[in-house]
Amino acid sequence: MSQELGAPLAFLTAAAADGYRDGSYVVIVRTREEFARWLREPAPGVEWLQVEGLLQDQAAWTIAAQGTSKLPLDVILTDPATEFSGLYRLVDTRVVRSVRVSMPAAPGFMKALRLAASLQLPVRLLPGQPSVEALAELAEAAHFYLHDPMVETPVEFFHSLLAALGGAEGDTLWMMLEEDPKVFARDEARRPRDFVEKHLAGLVEQGAECATCQWQKVCAGYFKWPDPAYDCAGVKQLLSSIQSAADEIGRDLASQETATS
Amino acid sequence: MSDRVFSVILLPTAECNVACDYCFEHKEPHRLSMAMLPLLTRQLLDHLEHEGIKECEIYWQGGEAMIMGPAWFAEAGRLMDAAAAARGRRFKHYLQTNLISYSPAWNDVLRTMFGSSLGTSMDYPNLHRKLFAGGAEAYTRTWTERLHEAVGAGIEVGVIAVLHRGSLEAGPDRFYRYFTEDLGLKSFQVNTPFPGGPAKAVEADFDLDKGALAQFLAGLFDIWMERGHANGVALGPFDALIHHFTGAPARLPCIWKENCSNQFISVDSKGTVAQCDCWVTSYPESFFGNVFRDASLTEMLRTSPARQQFVERPKHLVEHEDCLQCRYLSICHGGCPVRTYSALGTMLAKDPYCEVYKAVFGRAETHGRTLLRRRLLNGAVKPAFHHAPARPAAAAVP
Numbered sequence: 001m002s003q004e005l006g007a008p009l010a011f012l013t014a015a016a017a018d019g020y021r022d023g024s025y026v027v028i029v030r031t032r033e034e035f036a037r038w039l040r041e042p043a044p045g046v047e048w049l050q051v052e053g054l055l056q057d058q059a060a061w062t063i064a065a066q067g068t069s070k071l072p073l074d075v076i077l078t079d080p081a082t083e084f085s086g087l088y089r090l091v092d093t094r095v096v097r098s099v100r101v102s103m104p105a106a107p108g109f110m111k112a113l114r115l116a117a118s119l120q121l122p123v124r125l126l127p128g129q130p131s132v133e134a135l136a137e138l139a140e141a142a143h144f145y146l147h148d149p150m151v152e153t154p155v156e157f158f159h160s161l162l163a164a165l166g167g168a169e170g171d172t173l174w175m176m177l178e179e180d181p182k183v184f185a186r187d188e189a190r191r192p193r194d195f196v197e198k199h200l201a202g203l204v205e206q207g208a209e210c211a212t213c214q215w216q217k218v219c220a221g222y223f224k225w226p227d228p229a230y231d232c233a234g235v236k237q238l239l240s241s242i243q244s245a246a247d248e249i250g251r252d253l254a255s256q257e258t259a260t261s
Numbered sequence: 262m263s264d265r266v267f268s269v270i271l272l273p274t275a276e277c278n279v280a281c282d283y284c285f286e287h288k289e290p291h292r293l294s295m296a297m298l299p300l301l302t303r304q305l306l307d308h309l310e311h312e313g314i315k316e317c318e319i320y321w322q323g324g325e326a327m328i329m330g331p332a333w334f335a336e337a338g339r340l341m342d343a344a345a346a347a348r349g350r351r352f353k354h355y356l357q358t359n360l361i362s363y364s365p366a367w368n369d370v371l372r373t374m375f376g377s378s379l380g381t382s383m384d385y386p387n388l389h390r391k392l393f394a395g396g397a398e399a400y401t402r403t404w405t406e407r408l409h410e411a412v413g414a415g416i417e418v419g420v421i422a423v424l425h426r427g428s429l430e431a432g433p434d435r436f437y438r439y440f441t442e443d444l445g446l447k448s449f450q451v452n453t454p455f456p457g458g459p460a461k462a463v464e465a466d467f468d469l470d471k472g473a474l475a476q477f478l479a480g481l482f483d484i485w486m487e488r489g490h491a492n493g494v495a496l497g498p499f500d501a502l503i504h505h506f507t508g509a510p511a512r513l514p515c516i517w518k519e520n521c522s523n524q525f526i527s528v529d530s531k532g533t534v535a536q537c538d539c540w541v542t543s544y545p546e547s548f549f550g551n552v553f554r555d556a557s558l559t560e561m562l563r564t565s566p567a568r569q570q571f572v573e574r575p576k577h578l579v580e581h582e583d584c585l586q587c588r589y590l591s592i593c594h595g596g597c598p599v600r601t602y603s604a605l606g607t608m609l610a611k612d613p614y615c616e617v618y619k620a621v622f623g624r625a626e627t628h629g630r631t632l633l634r635r636r637l638l639n640g641a642v643k644p645a646f647h648h649a650p651a652r653p654a655a656a657a658v659p
Contacts, residue, residue, distance in 0.1 A: 066313040
């Protein structure tokens, strides 16, 4: 895929997506009827369906498990602490198509993360500007992702961040979380394509802690949005724990290389 | 068409030719008639078509399936396979039998319909599987003869052993040697017992101390890893667990599936549909419907209140039990509904063998890690750094 070179990926409601011809796009479905229709007739250019508010609808997931197309799904949880057990409804669907679960890092999200991981569902955690409670849970989630051998599927943003901090070609958190408007044109945000660069430049100019932050390159001011006064102390601890894991993996690999050479 | 597989445990008869003490099945002299088979087949194919599923596994058992005779099976297989092929589907047939009435007359149908393999059962020591005349000793003698005849005819035989107090008293070493050395088997599996159906005195022999059972299974696991694993002996469910813990594709037994209600049903000779053979033979209150009377199997499964309990069980367990905190949730999901129901009178609780399973999973994890380390040191596998998935849609996205 070369989204970065072309038009950004559009996120469209089912109604707006009808007849859309301007390149790749994601369709947001919010009713069983919309879901069934886009599963049945996935128009060219549809990259995936963003499924909102349908997790409790057993009939919708019966339809999704019928495999009429291979169209991937991004299932959005808005309140993971109460919705988590509904993830069992995705068991059949994930056999016939790729299914990812996205959820805010709201208190109680660990339940959904644990269950999603046990069902081998990739997860995208949306941290926003995490509260103290959410930060504690994010630390628990990072430990779960990094150290629990039962976790077999990627948990974003940890997964991409670990790779970036381990030396892989790195994106920013905006990109890892699919919020960089250069690539992801989410309608609700309506940010200019150079939003991230301008946002970071503004923060540095205003003397925000980003100016001297060791995570500046990968974070690019992610945690300073929308409130530029957000205190990043807890976030830095979280990033530090992932950096430590990346360093440890790097050391292990180096010693393995030495042992086998 | 999807990669999902739907399985049917099909009981062509409830009749049986032996008299095992612990059998919980209601043995009626009723057989699936060839006249009804097209209707059953059509219902199954309609359901597969509706769900977009290409393949259906049919597990023929009973009662005693061989009572139907090889000619009946040959005709049933021909009829079902032709109907499936005409609709672009496929049936894959498996046979579970007590082997007592096996003879060379079965070899043709075993080769053509069942891929030259079958499943059977034997315990060690055999105290409870009995012939009507001659008891357990005669059963063991006859079964062993049939086993060797079948193996001699090129039939691959897998054996299921149900553990009882005598097994635990004999110990894992003797138990393992019975199946691998005395019988010369290369494939067998151990099942935990459960008291299906009406209560019987013999069930006390199967009410095993969970600690002793866990110890037995851990010991058996160690023995298999030491002597059998690298030498081509398959011992279920340990082999599937080792696959899982070494990153290989693993087909775990139904008791540990995310939700067995999604994956199979059982149908008896009268068309009764329930979750599995244990339910269809023992618990009328849990029947989903009747495939000969209901207009649509799909609709029956969608609307059955009894089935809804199975569908909702895993959700209930992660909400109300401690399963969500368990490190083995991904390979257990609260265990088997029928083991739970038969012990507790409700399926909305975790499997009473929870602690036994944890002991087995722990053993599997330890052995799996040892194997991975060994492979790593031998250079078979080189660790790879996780790379960030490509953006935007190739991998990170759903």
